Amino acid sequence: MRHGKSARYGRYTGGPDPLAPPIDLSDALEEIADEVMAGYSPEQAIREYLQRGSRDMPGLDELAGRVHQRRRDLLSRHRLDGTLQQVKELLDEAVLEERKQLARDITMDDMDRDFREMQLMNLPESTAAAVTELSDYDWQSTTARQNYEEIKDLLGREMLDQRFAGMKDALENATDADREAIAEMLNDLNELLDKHARGEDTQQDFEDFMAKHGDQFPENPQNIDELIDTLAKRSAAAQRMLASMTPEQREELMQLSAQAFGSPELMDQLSRLDANLQALRPGEDWTGSETFEGEQGLGLGDGTGVLQDLADLDALAEQLSQSYEGSSLSDVDIEKLARQLGDDAAVSARTLAELEKALYDSNLLRRGSTGDLRLSPQAIRRLGKSLLKDAADRLTDRQGQRDTRLAGAAGELTGATRTWQFGDVEPWNVTRTITNAITRTVSEGNDPGERLRLEVEDVEIQETEARTQAAVVLLVDTSFSMAAENRWVPMKRTALALHQLISTRFRGDELQLINFGRYANQVQVEELTAMAPLYEQGTNLHHGLLLATRFFRKHPSMRPVLLIVTDGEPTAHLLPNGQSWFSYPPMPDTLHATVAELDRVSRMNSDITFFRLGNDPGLKRFLEAMAKRVEGKVVAPDVRDLGAAVVNEFLHSRRPNLPFAF
Structure with missing residues (x-):
């Protein structure tokens, strides 16, 4: 109130909110990436995400449902x-x-x-x-x-x-x-x-x-x-x-x-x-x-208006379905949607359109050599960072303990410092950490003299020289059962989390991803992420171990670390002519070939960990026997905790002499 006059403020109705924060692609990227890892193309995954919406944002399906409901209401309420x-x-x-x-x-x-x-x-x-x-x-x-x-x-x-x-x-x-x-x-x-x-x-x-x-x-x-x-x-x-x-x-x-x-x-x-x-x-x-089947009579003019509304609703239903060639959310008539369903629906549709445009305009997607759309390396890194954080959170929540590794044991100090990140074991730089806390407290308008509270982002560590480097192989089962038992996406999430950890925190290490089904293949993380479910029978661990052995021999000065994720006994092995031999139940020849190759890997002083998915008794007996034979370990995580389990075991293998737990 000033000079007897007052001002009234209401919702901004002139289009998109100019003060609204920019579109956050993080949640969308995670959900879209899950669809991609499940076998959808990025275009299909984006379409599915926009149709489904998110926890805080209604999708096209919900808006279309409201359109159909309004249409039914008009017909059931009126007569002509x-x-x-x-x-x-x-x-x-x-x-x-x-x-x-x-x-x-x-x-x-x-x-x-x-x-x-x-x-x-x-x-x-x-x-x-x-x-x-x-x-x-x-x-x-x-x-x-x-x-x-x-x-x-x-x-x-x-x-x-x-x-x-x-x-x-x-x-x-x-x-x-x-x-x-x-x-x-x-x-x-x-x-x-x-x-x-x-x-x-x-x-x-x-x-x-x-x-x-x-x-x-x-x-x-x-x-x-x-x-x-x-x-x-x-x-x-x-x-x-x-x-x-x-x-x-x-x-x-x-x-x-x-x-x-x-x-x-x-x-x-x-x-x-x-x-x-x-x-x-x-x-x-x-x-x-x-x-029309209702009780409320309409005059000629009002009835014509309702028929126009019905035509508008039909057009909106088609626009929201995005089922026609070249469809885009920019096709949705926002003004018509606001007129029929209200301003909230218009805001939701506009947000979805902005999200669609941001996804295609960002660097998170790119065209492959064949013209198909794929997740870009930037998207892979962002997704890996998120999955790695999720793995850390699951470990912390499950065990309730903090990192107890000894300070300074990672190597000699270099004199440089950096912000602490998940996986770091180096000692804190106390001076820099306290300075960061004071600076942050003052910037927030608080008096650091009264009470100083440390936050995670305040912590800086002293960088050290790594004493050892590791050659890491992650062998992932891509047989039919992995897809059939809904273990396909968790397997890929695990690979991404481990790739992110090694590429950011253990840069001196070398990581090789190998998938094995009827045959085994060395794959890049981008290839594994985009790989569609392979509905073929065969668990050729023997071929996977052959490729792992070849990789370890290329890095003789590095410590071999072998991580094997599987949900079934070996049912295939590679013949001398390069063909894969499959048999279920497993043939003795397959088991002998697999055990022989595992022995060769063990003789390289490898750290070997098996991750058993499912409760197959035969698999349980086989892996326990193999772990005992090569002095390895068997971990049987819930499929939801697979990524956390693999990351945890990798960190244990990299710091074998340190007491470590989450």
Whole structure:
């Protein structure tokens, strides 16, 4: 309040909120990446995400559901005989008032009274026929005459309201001059449309028409095409409303239309207008119909508006489905959506459109050599960082302990410091850590002298020289059962988390990802992420171990670390000719070949850990026997904790002499 004046603030309605934070792609990236890792293409994954939405944002499916619900509500709430009912009520009131007047009028000739009574009593049951029959009746009651004249006025306003929204209210209590102005507008409009159909009109013709009759068109069209589009949509909706009526209602209305304003000239002009518009815009739906089952009667103008709403809802449903060629969320008519479902729905749709654009414009997706869309290296890094954090959180939550590795044991100090990150075991730089805490506390407006609280982001560590380097192989089972038992995505998430940890915290280490199904292959993390489920039988651990051995031999100075993720016994092995031999149950030859190759890996002094998924007794016996044979370890995590388990075991293998736990 200032100088006696006040200001009121409300929701910003001028489009996207200019103060809204930028679109956060983190959550979207994680969900889309899960779909990609499950076998969807990035385009499919983005489409699925936008359809589904997120916890805090409704998706296209929810908006489409609200569109369909509103459509059902309109049809179940309304019926189309509102104008006919109004006419019947006015007619009944007029007849009643007239009979009252005849009974009161003692000066009237008895024969004349009896004739009038007989005429009123024997009116046709059809409202339209009764109105027509009374068109020449000499009303004795002023009230009755007014009611009958109101019927003609109502019909005229409703007929106009069908073609020009809002005309019914605008012409209430209209004078003869007002009706003459409407008649002149209709004549000028039809002349303009005729001229346009012949290709003889100019922009000046349109501007002259608008200068004369522009107040009748609140839509404010800027050229004749916009004018025709607006009128054609309304006129087509009027035709669909007529087609949606019962044959009896339609017949009644057609008869009554001649009484509009007490002259057939109005209907002549409107019929001419409909014909012009249909010829100019044949693509509109001029013949469709709907089934209304409600109790709320609609007048002609309101009914036409509802038919337009139904057409808008149908268009929105198609736009939200995104099922047509070249579809994009920029196609969604935000203004139409706000009109039908409210501002909140419009904000949601606009946010989804911005998110879609941000995903395609960001560096998170890129085209491969074949033109297909893939997650970019930047997306892989961001996703790996998130998955690594999730693995750390799961370990901390599950065991409730903190890192207890000895400070300084990672190597000699280099003198440099950096911010602590997950996986670091180096000693703290206490001076830098306290300085960071004081600086942050002061910037937050607090007095560091009263109470100083350390946050994780304050901690800086002293960098050390790594004493050892490791050659790490992650062998992941990609056989049929991994996909069938919903272990496909957790396996990929595990690989990404380990890749992120090694590439950021153990840069001197070398990581090789190897997948094994019927055959084994060395793969890059991007390839593994995009790999579709392989519905082929065969668990060729033997081939995977051969590739692991070859990798370890390429790095003789590094410490070998072998991590094997599998959910089944070996059922395939590689023959001397390079072919894969598959048999289930496992053949002795397969087991012998696998054990022999595992022995070769063990002789390199490798740290070997098996991660058993599922509860297959045969697999359990086999892995326990193998772990005992090579002095390795078997870990049986829940599939949701696979990433955390692999990261934990890797860190143990890298710091074997340190007490370590989460």
